[in-house]
Amino acid sequence: xxxxxxxxxxxxxxxxxxxxxxxxxxxxxxxxxxxxxxxxxxxxxxxxxxxxxxxxxxxxxxxxxxxxxxxxxxxxxxxxxxxxxxxxxxxxxxxxxxxxxxxxxxxxxxxxxxxxxxxxxxxxxxxxxxxxxxxxxxxxxxxxxxxxxxxxxxxxxxxxxxxxxxxxxxxxxxxxxxxxxxxxxxxxxxxxxxxxxxxxxxxxxxxxxxxxxxxxxxxxxxxxxxxxxxxxxxxxxxxxxxxxxxxxxxxxxxxxxxxxxxxxxxxxxxxxxxxxxxxxxxxxxxxxxxxxxxxxxxxxxxxxxxxxxxxxxxxxxxxxxxxxxxxxxxxxxxxxxxxxxxxxxxxxxxxxxxxxxxxxxxxxxxxxxxxxxxxxxxxxxxxxxxxxxxxxxxxxxxxxxxxxxxxxxxxxxxxxxxxxxxxxxxxxxxxxxxxxxxxxxxxxxxxxxxxxxxxxxxxxxxxxxxxxxxxxxxxxxxxxxxxxxxxxxxxxxxxxxxxxxxxxxxxxxxxxxxxxxxxxxxxxxxxxxxxxxxxxxxxxxxxxxxxxxxxxxxxxxxxxxxxxxxxxxxxxxxxxxxxxxxxxxxxxxxxxxxxxxxxxxxxxxxxxxxxxxxxxxxxxxxxxxxxxxxxxxxxxxxxxxxxxxxxxxx
Amino acid sequence: xxxxxxxxxxxxxxxxxxxxxxxxxxxxxxxxxxxxxxxxxxxxxxxxxxxxxxxxxxxxxxxxxxxxxxxxxxxxxxxxxxxxxxxxxxxxxxxxxxxxxxxxxxxxxxxxxxxxxxxxxxxxxxxxxxxxxxxxxxxxxxxxxxxxxxxxxxxxxxxxxxxxxxxxxxxxxxxxxxxxxxxxxxxxxxxxxxxxxxxxxxxxxxxxxxxxxxxxxxxxxxxxxxxxxxxxxxxxxxxxxxxxxxxxxxxxxxxxxx
Numbered sequence: 001x002x003x004x005x006x007x008x009x010x011x012x013x014x015x016x017x018x019x020x021x022x023x024x025x026x027x028x029x030x031x032x033x034x035x036x037x038x039x040x041x042x043x044x045x046x047x048x049x050x051x052x053x054x055x056x057x058x059x060x061x062x063x064x065x066x067x068x069x070x071x072x073x074x075x076x077x078x079x080x081x082x083x084x085x086x087x088x089x090x091x092x093x094x095x096x097x098x099x100x101x102x103x104x105x106x107x108x109x110x111x112x113x114x115x116x117x118x119x120x121x122x123x124x125x126x127x128x129x130x131x132x133x134x135x136x137x138x139x140x141x142x143x144x145x146x147x148x149x150x151x152x153x154x155x156x157x158x159x160x161x162x163x164x165x166x167x168x169x170x171x172x173x174x175x176x177x178x179x180x181x182x183x184x185x186x187x188x189x190x191x192x193x194x195x196x197x198x199x200x201x202x203x204x205x206x207x208x209x210x211x212x213x214x215x216x217x218x219x220x221x222x223x224x225x226x227x228x229x230x231x232x233x234x235x236x237x238x239x240x241x242x243x244x245x246x247x248x249x250x251x252x253x254x255x256x257x258x259x260x261x262x263x264x265x266x267x268x269x270x271x272x273x274x275x276x277x278x279x280x281x282x283x284x285x286x287x288x289x290x291x292x293x294x295x296x297x298x299x300x301x302x303x304x305x306x307x308x309x310x311x312x313x314x315x316x317x318x319x320x321x322x323x324x325x326x327x328x329x330x331x332x333x334x335x336x337x338x339x340x341x342x343x344x345x346x347x348x349x350x351x352x353x354x355x356x357x358x359x360x361x362x363x364x365x366x367x368x369x370x371x372x373x374x375x376x377x378x379x380x381x382x383x384x385x386x387x388x389x390x391x392x393x394x395x396x397x398x399x400x401x402x403x404x405x406x407x408x409x410x411x412x413x414x415x416x417x418x419x420x421x422x423x424x425x426x427x428x429x430x431x432x433x434x435x436x437x438x439x440x441x442x443x444x445x446x447x448x449x450x451x452x453x454x455x456x457x458x459x460x461x462x463x464x465x466x467x468x469x470x471x472x473x474x475x476x477x478x479x480x481x482x483x484x485x486x487x488x489x490x491x492x493x494x495x496x497x498x499x500x501x502x503x504x505x506x507x508x509x510x511x512x513x514x515x516x517x518x519x520x521x522x523x524x525x526x527x528x529x530x531x532x533x534x535x536x537x538x539x540x541x542x543x544x545x546x547x548x549x550x551x552x553x554x555x556x557x558x559x560x561x562x563x564x565x566x567x568x569x570x571x572x573x574x575x576x577x578x579x580x581x582x583x584x585x586x587x588x589x590x591x592x593x594x595x596x597x598x599x600x601x602x603x604x605x606x607x608x609x610x611x612x613x614x615x616x617x618x619x620x621x622x623x624x625x626x627x628x629x630x631x632x633x634x635x636x637x638x639x640x641x642x643x644x645x646x647x648x649x650x
Numbered sequence: 651x652x653x654x655x656x657x658x659x660x661x662x663x664x665x666x667x668x669x670x671x672x673x674x675x676x677x678x679x680x681x682x683x684x685x686x687x688x689x690x691x692x693x694x695x696x697x698x699x700x701x702x703x704x705x706x707x708x709x710x711x712x713x714x715x716x717x718x719x720x721x722x723x724x725x726x727x728x729x730x731x732x733x734x735x736x737x738x739x740x741x742x743x744x745x746x747x748x749x750x751x752x753x754x755x756x757x758x759x760x761x762x763x764x765x766x767x768x769x770x771x772x773x774x775x776x777x778x779x780x781x782x783x784x785x786x787x788x789x790x791x792x793x794x795x796x797x798x799x800x801x802x803x804x805x806x807x808x809x810x811x812x813x814x815x816x817x818x819x820x821x822x823x824x825x826x827x828x829x830x831x832x833x834x835x836x837x838x839x840x841x842x843x844x845x846x847x848x849x850x851x852x853x854x855x856x857x858x859x860x861x862x863x864x865x866x867x868x869x870x871x872x873x874x875x876x877x878x879x880x881x882x883x884x885x886x887x888x889x890x891x892x893x894x895x896x897x898x899x900x901x902x903x904x905x906x907x908x
Contacts, residue, residue, distance in 0.1 A: 141792035152799025184784035191780035
């Protein structure tokens with residue numbers, strides 16, 4: 001009996017993925033034909049709360065409001081336009097096959113399942129690939145200025161892990177343009193009264209009544225006031241937890257609080273150890289650095305990655321002859337070359353730097369060199385494709401990439417793990433949904449480039465508006481618990497106590513100090529490479545640091561006005577608890593897959609070695625009352641369409 | 651190679667709330683690497699303040715990649731500081747030198763009421779977008795994306811103005827506190843595209859009139875273009891004016907008909 005089957009027998013929570021029956025390509029259509037509908041005139045009787053206004057949240061809120069539901073949308077930003085989806089650079093995949101290079105829905109589906117190292121749920125991925133086509137149509141209709149060819153038709157480029165050109169882009173600001181498109185559609189509904197917008201409002205707790213999601217408690221960041229909000233359904237589109245590492249490409253405010261508070265109320269947290277370390281970021285320059293900056297993967301279309309062959313190399317890049325350079329991605333993965341997937345490219349860079357071949361003042365990067373592309377295409381073409389990225393690099397690194405190769409190194413970028421959801425994107429708490437990066441479902445153990453934007457918009461535009469109706473239909477005219485229900489009052493009181501608690505500690509160290517220290521532990525032991533010994537060490541160091549946090553934290557100011565130190569304290573508290581779960585999950589998964597690389601489980605040439613007999617499952621953790629005592633539940637992954645195979649990009 | 655910059659004096663605006671009296675507070679940064687960003691310098695200062703038991707300086711910031719538009723700051727009287735085409739979060743200390751004294755203030759405009767210290771409320775921008783800064787294309791039923799070819803120069807021009815990050819530097823830099831560059835950038839983005847034609851004149855009319863409810867009037871100083879971190883050209887304002895004038899004529903025709 002495999003480990004997966006043994007674990008299945010021990011599940012404490014019934015995990016029904018609700019995958020529709022039928023052939024893979026028919027499942028989503030079957031679902032849509034069979035689902036329950038809410039009559040257009042009855043939709044206004046239902047209220048849906050959407051937390052987060054990134055791609056998933058804004059598109060879900062706008063679409064639900066267009067359908068006629070009452071929507072209350074919450075963002076901790078000053079405006080719905082700020083969410084970190086905005087920082088995505090390279091593009092969005094769509095299986096349009098406009099290039100006639102053999103792309104299809106099936107191929108995008110296949111690439112995504114394989115790219116995720118066979119740890120995603122096939123049915124969800126197929127639906128994602130189907131929706132990718134509609135997303136491009138929808139965004140163009142909204143006026144997103146995608147790049148075009150001279151004939152006026154849409155242009156495409158390639159991304160890692162694919163051998164076709166299916167990535168649509170708007171210069172190096174695709175995320176910005178897509179988010180602004182969704183934000184505009186969202187804003188239209190705010191203007192029409194379909195959406196009530198609560199800005200500078202942070203979710204502090206989820207309220208569950210009689211086993212169903214009943215609403216949320218939020219903190220007004222300007223006044224510190226805690227208020228309750230009830231609804232028939234709650235959508236969390238609150239992003240990922242990459243800031244657990246402290247240094248990451250995430251925005252400063254990105255945090256896990258919404259998902260974590262849902263977890264503590266009973267929602268399972270799936271695959272927390274699946275984190276993506278993006279290969280092309282600007283290396284850390286000093287210890288006071290607050291964040292790392294991504295350089296779009298699209299740069300690998302024309303940039304060549306290399307390191308000098310001599311560890312003692314001191315010459316500037318252009319003086320190093322070809323014979324003394326190692327274009328290691330082209331050498332190791334000839335068929336994908338510089339476009340090898342992210343996890344593979346990241347580990348290859350780490351190996352080069354660990355061997356002492358790193359470049360730059362701290363020898364902590366590898367070169368990404370555009371001189372061949374500039375010679376072949378001319379500076380103008382390169383400038384048109386990547387001009388704004390080159391400018392950004394120059395502002396941060398102080399070097400001009402037209403003359404000197406960029407220096408890059410991997411950094412935490414995206415988290416594939418997240419709240420466990422079924423095919424309808426509902427968590428195991430009825431009425432509580434998770435969309436976009438906040439859920440776990442589509443990318444398995446590694447996400448391919450240009451797929452995050454696709455998933456956020458697929459969930460928000462083309463999945464939730466259907467699946468939420470299926471949940472709401474039977475609830476018509478049934479009473480809904482109001483905010484005067486004792487559960488809301490209890491959640492408000494707990495939240496008040498929590499924030500008063502941070503202020504009362506009166507220790508000596510700021511929340512940022514603890515975040516930085518926590519991030520170092522997680523990066524060292526649960527980062528690009530993990531070992532049993534290291535994870536054990538992390539699991540003794542994190543709780544010790546957490547105890548210190550609880551005793552020695554200092555938060556100044558008060559809880560009745562804008563207090564960013566207090567906000568940060570709450571977020572760091574939740575990162576501590578999540579950090580323990582990430583390490584527990586990484587320790588428990590005794591195999592390597594995608595972004596989860598356990599040094600003990602590798603092939604002779606250093607690639608990830610999966611154990612399909614024992615780990616072809618989703619690890620969904622239940623809150624056990626103590627962050628060190630989570631309870632494991634599993635969902636078995638069946639592969640009907642794509643056969644389990646060793647992932648090769650050679 | 652990194653260098654250390656010594657002895658920076660910061661004069662920072664502190665104000666507990668919109669009704670409280672504001673004042674400048676002086677802090678010294680004895681040394682900092684020139685690789686640090688301007689906001690990292692403020693992080694270091696805030697960490698010091700918290701450790702000393704004092705309240706941290708409140709300022710808006712998020713992505714630190716110059717794209718989300720959350721950061722603001724008047725640095726020595728210039729919106730986003732001395733480097734052209736650069737948001738505050740992308741400004742690095744290598745642009746400063748030993749012994750510099752730097753004055754940091756919030757955006758100052760009556761349409762952007764102060765919240766605390768360096769943070770202001772820019773919601774008036776959202777009101778402009780809500781009034782018409784979109785193309786009505788409800789989810790579902792969009793035609794194939796390649797059905798309408800768009801000439802590359804048109805798509806590129808639309809993209810040039812669509813790059814606006816909504817930071818508010820244009821308003822802060824304007825002696826009149828006008829939001830014409832922000833509003834016109836969105837009008838130009840959408841009105842240039844074939845998809846935007848159906849609502850072209852209603853869009854410009856509602857957006858301009860909402861803008862006028864909140865913001866001052868444009869008198870062509872051009873400070874907005876100079877302060878814009880995305881270097882959006884003031885030409886978009888001419889395009890907005892042209893469409894607004896046409897919209898007014900079109901509406902009179904509609905009135906005569908009714």
